[in-house]
Amino acid sequence: MQAILALEDRRIFRGKGYGAKAECYGEVVFNTSLTGYQEIFTDPSYAGQIVVLTNPQIGNYGTNPEDNEAVRPFIEGLVVREFSPISSNWRSQQAADEYLERFNIPVIADIDSRALVRHLRTHGVMRGVISLIESDTDKLVAKARSIPKMDGTDLARVVSTKQRYSWNQGPIVTYPAQATKELDPESALHVVAYDYGIKQNILRMLVDQGCNVTVVPAETSAEDVLALKPDGVFLSNGPGDPEPVTYAQQNIRKLAGKTPIFGICLGHQLVGLALGGKTYKLKFGHHGGNHPVRQERSGKIEITAHNHNFAVDPDSLNQSEVEMTHFDLNDSTLEGLRHRTMPLFTVQYHPEASPGPHDSHYLFGDFVKMMQEWKG
Amino acid sequence: MPRRKDISKILVIGSGPIVIGQSAEFDYSGTQACKALKAEGYEVVLANSNPATIMTDPELADRTYIEPLTREYLEEIIRLESEMKIGGKFALLPTVGGQTALNLAVELADSGVLDKYGVELIGAQLRAIKMAEDRLLFKDAMTRIGLDVPKSALVNNLRDGIEFAGKIGFPVIIRPSFTLGGSGGGIAYNREELMDILARGLDLSPVHEVLIEESVLGWKEYELEVMRDLRDNVIIVCSIENLDPMGVHTGDSITVAPAQTLTDREYQCMRDAAIRVIREIGVETGGSNIQFGVHPTNGRMVVIEMNPRVSRSSALASKATGFPIAKIAARLAVGYTLDEIPNDITRKTPACFEPTIDYVVVKIPKWQFEKFPGAEEGLGPQMKSVGEAMAIGRTFKEALMKGVRSLDTGKRATAEDIEPRRLMQRLVTPHPERLMYLRYALREGHTVKELARITAIDPWFLQQMKEISDMQKEIEKHPIDSVPPQLMREAKRLGISDARLAESWKIGDSKGAAEKVRHLRAKNGLKPVFKLVDTCAAEFESYTPYLYSAYEEEDEAPPTGKKKVIILGSGPNRIGQGIEFDYCCCHASFALREDGYETIMINCNPETVSTDYDTSDRLYFEPLTLEDVLAVHEHEASSGAPVAMIVQFGGQTPLNLSLPLKAAGVPIIGTSPESIDLAEDRKRFGKLIEELGIPQPPGALATSVDEAVKGANSVGYPVLVRPSYVLGGRAMVIAYDDASVIRYMKEAVEYSQERPVLIDHFLEAAIEVDVDALSDGDDVVVAGIMQHIEEAGIHSGDSSCVLPAVEIAPHLLDTMREYTFKLARALKVVGLMNIQFAIQRDKVYVLEVNPRASRTVPYVSKATGVPLAKIAARLMTGRKLREFLPENVEQGTDLETGDCYFVKSPVFPWNKFPGVDTVLGPEMKSTGEVMGVGDTFGEAFAKAQLSAGQSLPTSGTVFISIADRDKDGLAELGKRFVELGFNIVATHGTANILERAGLPVERVYKVKEGRPNVVDLIKGERIQLIINTPQGQDPWFDEQAIRRAAVTQRIPALTTMAAARAAADGIASRQGGKITVRVLQRLHAERVAVAK
């Protein structure tokens, strides 16, 4: 089946269509992870985005229920060099092709994806359309240009859960040798997690650390959260621009200092703004599983999973209030901060990984310690 | 942490001769390490016995010792070095010289040498090395950190072995401790097999110990390349998935990077495990290779082993990702941390990251069982391949197809080679041709599911192969003149070569078929573009032009307008075409770069220095076929810049392309393709040599059995029979009668009108000589006259030789010089030329002329201190010999070797092929070589023997059996050995003469005479040295029997008087017990001084 990818700057790619015989619109970003396409499909932070995977062979190991990061995929569309018609892995239950079709997501394959990545690298992320229906490229380019810009749109509200729920599932065991610890309800800490587009592995990690988690909608007020008597509050990752998400920033200001807070990705950016800082958009963002990040205190390097187009401007923060704890070694973007007086720290990258290296799992332990100390 | 200032001197140990399991990859890693350490301002001392390496070039270290890699010699080197006054600590880096260096380091530490001289191990601590190398300690460590391993027990005798096997049940894996490439390992399916594998394993293990292990046959096999620094930062450079499941050594498996069939969850588990392993074992800095097995249907993951050093796989990983593991390992060893080291390729980002790639890499091993008749062809836990080719493509399919054609097997697999009856068996048991059978099975309609069940190969890989063969079927439906361009494009995108397309169109063998296809491509505007290997999937801009071709839209590597030279490499290592040729290619590149040319390398061998991205200005990692080479040329020429191509350095592979390349309009510099062809063409060359009045053994051509017999009789028995166009003497025999000629013609060779069989009169009892010479078309300089230590009839690559020649009469040397000059001029040689002479009864014959770089070029360069290949390359660009070697040109003198003797000796892979015939003949069997340097021929010879793993005895019994022609020198030789305290055992004729000379002799039967004969004595370990100069058919067969026995008993067997006398000297110097080592750089310095 013929498929076309049209970019707002008139660059056209023609390839083969897979997944849903449909059309999709979004900001085109590339991800350099070698593994974990299913986690990427289902990461709510990708809402509004068409994802290009630089690994040329996608779909090889199919899909399975365990590797979902949300109840459904959130990418708008997928671009790959080659899409496997069969799936081969002992855990696979459905071919990636069928899986995406089921959720009405179109795929364009068999294009020079490296050329596309180089194009985005030089000209920055841009809007685009994948169509398995329309063949008139002018029409498609026009459509691409009519897509609302990411900047200034609050997508957290859109993807967030509509009602509160509690979560108690721990990490997934994929083979016998891997053991999980039993959690005893006595010492369990209660974490209230804001869902701006939360990845389930974050919840699993918290449970693994011995927490009961209550997930609340993005717009839940600080008062309602405190009413839940949390030992700590978690601010999740999520899609889009943090700036327009003002309600969250206000809630964070109210919560800061009253309860331990840990934020990831969008959560980090919102804290940055709440503390009076500024955010800016990166040229083509960080999306991948191989970013070296330095812990400023120890000088140790973590290989980390990234997925962000926006970042907090370190110069915009009040150094006497906020400590910059992590920086990206590739382009020295700010990747983590900690408040000097209040129990509050955040990271821009993804310690929950999934997909990606596990080097930063320790941060969940840090959060638990922080909560215990606060509890006294 | 910046570099350590307390260290000032670092000893790097190389890996010695090329052997199966330890190949050119350690020249690559060692070279990188030396460069890196020198750049850091350390004083670098290098020890390696292999002269054919770049690392032993004088520029790469401050002091280079080409000496035996044994404890004694290393201790002497360390003693000398520590006596010189040095500014700081003396350190030893043992992790870039393979298993050899690692084992030596352990030996030096255990024997207290390191402590005695205060030498510090860097890169890996003793404790770590032992824990990783001792399979049981390793398994304990794994259990400690909660990782799963196959059940196992360490045994040091048969009984315990059998008992344990009984417990865990067959099949079981047997793996000796401390052997490389799994020597002596195997799979036993029953008690009998267990017995003999166990016996061999115990014998081969230096610690007489083997591991018996639960089988995980058929599981998925993975490797991770891990790096760690002193601040405990750990990164995974690359994941590699073996296409062949567990049970086939990773070195014998087709491997794929990155891993293709693991989810993130599974991959991250493996990554976590790898990090825990390197921490637990305690490899403080540098690279390690960790192997895992994964159960295909339940995901159970076991750790197989760890190599606490750079390895074959890390060389592969470096080439696959562009991340230079050895170079960085060296810098980590001296204290840097990963975040302090920049990534050469992106410049802006640090080396502390995990490379990500947007292409697929496939490595395919190259085997040469055909050279070892009787060798068991099955693949198992012991490595048997002699080389490998790597290919890069945008998809697995493209990479696989490029890899297959990179193997340069001479023939493309076709249906005829298949035996359908054996299909099932050929699919079940892994063997070199399994890919071919898979393709056939797929064509025949066997399903992926079915084949996955039979082969335990992951269905995903089989699916890819199916898609390729489906495409070929589709192509067959459309004849060449009506094939839709779109379909052809898709075929090319799957990596299908023009030659295969031609085949599908049934124009396969017709002349210029591939050319037709090429033109059709051109007509449809179908040509590859070139993409960069950049470590980061294009996320960042990259600066190193490390390129591969793909049928895609965008070309990333516009050619420059500079004047440039393309150098064709030699492809996968193989017997007869090894590292020596890569050495020459690198030197050509270095020289021409200095001369201001843009140098461009094309090669597909990941083990080599030539495929290091900073060896040339541009590296094209491409197959060496006409199609791929032309594509590169066209691309480079498209800038309008002047492009020249060099085919002379890569051995036979590029040489075979020279005429077609020229025909396609590629300007080839150096000796003209016509001359090259002339030298290869029996008839025309014979005529030329006649005109020049140079004697050659009478020869004939045959394209049928009758012609062969006629020919043999006309040239006179014995005869040497062989096919045309071969390197390393594939499939040659010496025949003494019609019967053997007929058998050979019937069984041994494929021949055709354009490829007839060659028949030469065999010069018995002749001394063979190799001559290398430089020529610029006008002037000629003889670089070296190498006297072989075995008689003619033993392939030049398999016989030891010595520089300068000993015991060759001056007038014969002059004759050879004269012939060399004549031939060089007649062939208008520009660059290097190699001639093999044989001297029989005071007469010089030419055996062969190779108007190209030869196997001996690096050895001669090391012995003379003159970089032959560099000069040759410059001559090809029009420069003149007078610029470089004025004296020699003026006075017509050979290059000087100073006051030392240099002996080159071959190394054989017998231990990998139990039961094969170890006899030597005109077909090359050795995989590598070593060099011995000494004040006397004897000392040099003894060292070379030692380096080759065969030490001359210092006492005991010598067996002597001498051909009549040699009997003059016999009495004296006998006396010599008596003086040395040896007993003599001799055959009758020989014994008579010795007794007449008043020497005590014990008589023994020849093999055919009766028993107990000499072979019985050898087997009874009654004999420590063999001197046997055969002549005539019977002795020839005797010699074979004797040699076989000698090899199994590891007893030196000498076949010329020259060798015998050398051995005597060598033994004398060994009895003297004094060990002397020489610094390469100083040898040459002295010589230059002497010359002035």
Ligand SMILES: Nc1ncnc2c1ncn2[C@@H]1O[C@H](COP(=O)(O)OP(=O)(O)O)[C@@H](O)[C@H]1O
């Ligand atoms: N328990 C086992 N069962 C089946 N095959 C095995 C087992 N252990 C090792 N192998 C096979 O043998 C090969 C060589 O084993 P390895 O431990 O890597 O030794 P080496 O040091 O020679 O690399 C491996 O690549 C693997 O394919």
Ligand SMILES: Nc1ncnc2c1ncn2[C@@H]1O[C@H](COP(=O)(O)OP(=O)(O)O)[C@@H](O)[C@H]1O
């Ligand atoms: N006429 C001959 N008489 C004796 N030995 C020969 C003769 N021709 C070749 N040989 C032996 O066979 C070996 C291989 O032959 P050569 O022509 O050099 O083939 P290759 O191309 O493999 O080097 C030589 O090194 C030499 O030892």
Ligand SMILES: [Mg+2]
């Ligand atoms: Mg191994």
Ligand SMILES: [Mg+2]
């Ligand atoms: Mg030869």
